[in-house]
Amino acid sequence: MSGTLLVTGGSGGIGAATCRLAAQRGYDVAIGFADNAAAASAVAEDVRKAGRRAVTVRADVADSDQVRAMFAQVDGELGPLNAFFNNAGILFAGTRFMDIGEAQLDRMIAINFKGAYIAAQEAARRLAKSRGGPGGAIVNMSSMLAKLGGGVENNDYGATKAAIEAMTIGMAKELASDGVRVNAVRPGLIDTEIHARAGDPGRVGRLMGSVPLGRAGFPEDVAEAVLWLLSDQAAYTTGTILDVAGGRGI
Ligand code: NAP
DSSP states (O other): OOSEEEETTTTSHHHHHHHHHHHHTTOEEEEEESSOHHHHHHHHHHHHHTTOOEEEEEOOTTSHHHHHHHHHHHHHHHOOOSEEEEOOOOOOOOOOGGGOOHHHHHHHIIIIIIIHHHHHHHHHHHHOGGGTOOOEEEEEEOOHHHHTTTTTTOHHHHHHHHHHHHHHHHHHHHHGGGTEEEEEEEEOSBOSTHHHHTTOTTHHHHHGGGOTTSSOBOHHHHHHHHHHHHSGGGTTOOSOEEEESTTTTO
């Protein structure tokens, strides 16, 4: 399957790599971003260089109105979606469970869970055949920290990603008869800006020893898995959480 794909968090890291690979695989791409308009524009330029159409759409996924406006803008500027990568997310610096403050917890839930939930609903409403949609595929973004309980320092993050996994499984069951497959990727330690943004630029180097394959993942490693899950080659795969973790967490 190719067609029209929206990627939240398309301006950075895994999302940007997925937008670029998607264009090479024949998708027109809507690049969601929160703040970094210049990075989103650079990704859009690469999509156009690959011969596909691109739009950039600003939305803080913590704001439901902005999420709905983002989907409406994509409808208007790129046309009907048949694929959605629900990728945007944040991480905070490692904090002991007992010390995670309520404001941090609220922000984590607002972006990594509620924002992703509202966005998944908007996508499902557009794709579901019973609502007049074309069918299609959705990939949600989990993390190996869902399985690891957030490790020893990111429990809030791990808990939101575990919720994403439950959402994915329920969505897959409900939307199968609507022609919509729903899966998630569960990346391990991927070398992106998320670690520095969390105030911990040394995180990848520090945790590398926990990866059996002996290296951090590239954003492109995850993009390949996402594009496969979206493709017709994955036609019989739904409700799956696919580890892309170099063996971390097994
Ligand atoms: P990244 O390099 O920090 O990129 C994050 C992307 O999300 C950026 O495009 C950013 O947009 C966007 N974003 C951040 N907050 C947002 C908000 N409130 N609303 C809308 N967009 C927002 O991170 P990444 O490593 O690629 O992470 C992408 C996803 O993979 C996240 O869900 C993360 O939890 C998950 N993940 C990452 C790893 C890892 O090791 N890197 C492992 C497992 C799972 P702006 O640039 O415009 O701010």
